[in-house]
Amino acid sequence: MRVETVPDPVIEEPTDIVIRVTSSGLCGSDLHLYEVLSPFMEPGDIVGHEPMGIVEAVGAEVPHLDIGDRVVIPFNVSCGHCWMCDQGLMSQCETTQNHEHGTGASFLGYSKLYGQVPGGQAEYLRVPHADFGAVKVSKERPDDRYLFLSDVLPTAWQGVEYADVPDGGTLLVIGAGPIGDMAARVAIHRGHRTIVADLVDERLARVQGRGAETIDVRDLGATEVADRVRDLTDGRGADSVIDAVGMEAHGSGVKAVHKLVGLLPDAIAEPLMLKGGVDRLTALVTAIEAVRRGGTISVSGVYGGAADPLPMMQMFDKQIQLRMGQANVRRWTDDILALLEQDEDVLGVESFATHHLSLEEAPEAYATFQKKEDGAVKIVFRP
Numbered sequence: 001m002r003v004e005t006v007p008d009p010v011i012e013e014p015t016d017i018v019i020r021v022t023s024s025g026l027c028g029s030d031l032h033l034y035e036v037l038s039p040f041m042e043p044g045d046i047v048g049h050e051p052m053g054i055v056e057a058v059g060a061e062v063p064h065l066d067i068g069d070r071v072v073i074p075f076n077v078s079c080g081h082c083w084m085c086d087q088g089l090m091s092q093c094e095t096t097q098n099h100e101h102g103t104g105a106s107f108l109g110y111s112k113l114y115g116q117v118p119g120g121q122a123e124y125l126r127v128p129h130a131d132f133g134a135v136k137v138s139k140e141r142p143d144d145r146y147l148f149l150s151d152v153l154p155t156a157w158q159g160v161e162y163a164d165v166p167d168g169g170t171l172l173v174i175g176a177g178p179i180g181d182m183a184a185r186v187a188i189h190r191g192h193r194t195i196v197a198d199l200v201d202e203r204l205a206r207v208q209g210r211g212a213e214t215i216d217v218r219d220l221g222a223t224e225v226a227d228r229v230r231d232l233t234d235g236r237g238a239d240s241v242i243d244a245v246g247m248e249a250h251g252s253g254v255k256a257v258h259k260l261v262g263l264l265p266d267a268i269a270e271p272l273m274l275k276g277g278v279d280r281l282t283a284l285v286t287a288i289e290a291v292r293r294g295g296t297i298s299v300s301g302v303y304g305g306a307a308d309p310l311p312m313m314q315m316f317d318k319q320i321q322l323r324m325g326q327a328n329v330r331r332w333t334d335d336i337l338a339l340l341e342q343d344e345d346v347l348g349v350e351s352f353a354t355h356h357l358s359l360e361e362a363p364e365a366y367a368t369f370q371k372k373e374d375g376a377v378k379i380v381f382r383p
């Protein structure tokens, strides 16, 4: 990761806007690009997919925005009028799908797998399909009130929706990074009993402070974590589980494969990713063990391997329901915005970020966030 000067973006399509970025999140998804997905990155790719800012230029077909408006930009680049967008599946938008790689909708700053769209950890950003995507927000409150509408909030919200927690049921959230933490906040706000598992003290302390029960998984295998969950749930397991960790889980033995994929020349690493099993599956296997029979697993964490071994006998025998995918951001933003507009900061978004840094500090910030040092849970750049 480097900070470079590049030409300022300009309007290219009538549905574009250009914004001056005022805040831009650093996400666990960026860490995948930093390590295991790095074979799909090219020199000069601009990263970042959680931006907000002030409109500087408006294309001819963006009637809802004017210069000077304050907007949050969803990480999905979605058109809003194709068949998939009509189904509320904006992360599968048929207008911006990437047929060459067989992937869904394009995302800001997310490698050639997802359209190689220049991202938002930058001073200025061209926003494609802003006529649908850009969410206008009030100018009254601090950026952090609204910033997480770009990714963290809709991802956590969809995670909880897909988890389908029954009335009076228990939700287990695996991972207390920004996504798991926010998913726990949303679930607690909805009145669900919520248990959160992670291995980093300050992350566990944060969710405990919001009313979650916690499990420190540091010295536990998947089965032991599941045993703890069963002890807390009449021996059955959690009704619903969210995997908010994904493919770089701590605790399984294949870290070496990741390191290797990161080091190999792209020509060798890419086919390995596209044909092999490269994920560290500890979190997903924990979810499969800890969910009760007939329960639901909702996978928010990103996975990337093509041939990962999963315990199919156990999954079938337990009658597990499994839902997953990138968040369909605009499907949820109106509902979430209504909550954010309340005077009370219901989900604690204004104190959610642990670090506000300049763009110049980005290379160190990536390293700090990856190593979970310096109490870093959520880093926000202020270009």
Ligand SMILES: NC(=O)c1ccc[n+]([C@@H]2O[C@H](COP(=O)([O-])OP(=O)(O)OC[C@H]3O[C@@H](n4cnc5c(N)ncnc54)[C@H](O)[C@@H]3O)[C@@H](O)[C@H]2O)c1
Binding pocket: 027, 028, 029, 030, 031, 032, 151, 152, 155, 174, 175, 176, 177, 178, 179, 180, 197, 198, 199, 200, 203, 217, 244, 245, 246, 247, 248, 249, 250, 251, 282, 283, 299, 300, 301, 302, 325, 326, 327
């Ligand atoms: N589906 C989506 O649309 C979407 C959007 C944003 C992020 N994500 C994904 O969500 C995941 C989490 O992102 P994040 O921003 O919260 O970042 P993060 O990487 O900081 O969070 C991961 C957390 O999981 C914990 N963890 C690691 N191994 C674990 C294990 N075996 N058991 C329990 N906890 C474990 C880590 O300590 C960390 O706190 C990433 O995979 C990211 O790519 C998905």
Ligand SMILES: [Zn+2]
Binding pocket: 026, 027, 028, 029, 030, 049, 050, 075, 151, 152
């Ligand atoms: Zn993100």
Ligand SMILES: [Zn+2]
Binding pocket: 078, 079, 080, 081, 082, 083, 084, 085, 092, 093, 094, 095, 096
């Ligand atoms: Zn679409």
